[in-house]
Amino acid sequence: MSGIAACLRLDGSTAQRDDLTEVLNEMRRRGPEGEGRLTDGPVALGHRLLATTPEAVNEPMPLRDTQTGCCITADARLDNREELFTAFGLNGSERQIGDGELILRAWEKWGEDCPCHLLGDFAFLIWDPRRQQLFGARDHMGVRQLIYAHRPGKRLVCATSANAVVTAPCIESRLNELRIAEALVGFEHSSLSSTFFEDVFRLPPGHTLSASGQRFSICEFWRMEPVEQLRLDSNEAYAEAFMEVFRTATRARLRKAGGIGSMMSGGIDSGETTAIAAHQLAQSGEGPLCLR
Known part of the structure; x- marks a missing residue:
């Protein structure tokens, strides 16, 4: 930054x-x-x-x-x-x-x-x-x-x-x-x-x-406010709705001036984010993700 x-x-x-x-x-x-x-x-x-x-x-x-x-x-x-x-x-x-x-x-x-x-x-x-x-x-x-x-x-x-x-x-x-x-x-x-x-x-x-x-x-100018509860028909629908938000957020952070790296903690959060990012980079042909 x-x-x-x-x-x-x-x-x-x-x-x-x-x-x-x-x-x-x-x-x-x-x-x-x-x-x-x-x-x-x-x-x-x-x-x-x-x-x-x-x-x-x-x-x-x-x-x-x-x-x-x-x-x-x-x-x-x-x-x-x-x-x-x-x-x-x-x-x-x-x-x-x-x-x-x-x-x-x-x-x-x-x-x-x-x-x-x-x-x-x-x-x-x-x-x-x-x-x-x-x-x-x-x-x-x-x-x-x-x-x-x-x-x-x-x-x-x-x-x-x-x-x-x-x-x-x-x-x-x-x-x-x-x-x-x-x-x-x-x-x-x-x-x-x-x-x-x-x-x-x-x-x-x-x-x-x-x-x-x-x-x-x-x-x-902004504060976190409660939003209307999301109601879907199945557990699968909730999972897909979450993944859509997750993919969008990850994709936004792949806009880069150089290479992209991921610092792995071994937990679910960093592992899932790294997996999504690596998949999106591979699909776009922008090269591999550097892991640390």
Whole structure:
């Protein structure tokens, strides 16, 4: 997974490329394939690349839309690309664009509701110069990480790791002793937002953050809700319904930039997933699955 970062100056001053130097250096191991930076007014965006999809290899990050001036840095794998292509009226070679650009188009179409239209694993940060707004989101289950520290009137710093956030200017590195004690005794912390540093927080899964001027907010865009119970005619029908979902989920994760590997634990979960993935790769002629 790639590393992303943003530093928004809340005092009205102009952002500098060096605002994210230490932050990106801290995430070098997370994204060893390249580094990108972009500044626009009070914001600096950064990216450390680990390409996990074919489109990510050639998608520059951070990415700026030449018409709107909106910019994005993203760590994402979208599973509903076909649905989004249809929504945006994209055809032919336009369908080769990366997931970051698709998210930026979703922002243009749906604004702050855009995460509701995305399916997959993602964390992203968008700067909209028209609104002077920084907007970020984390996927429904929190597979991709997004950490932030808000210092009113000074800085808002976001990154993929807490260790990276605390290297930024104006962010003090003070240990959260309660959180450390809970980890040492094996206590499952009830908070979805705490980190090992004081006043440095995780954006919870299924949430967005927004900063504009002196306004800062965290909002929930999704939560797991009970659904109508599925009622089928036989055990075989239930098994097939499960396998259809299982195959679809596995197929979505086979979209790749290089080879695919599976880490086997010896249990049913990893064994079944590996078997389905190997079968799908063999059917598509994309080569064998590397086992570990």
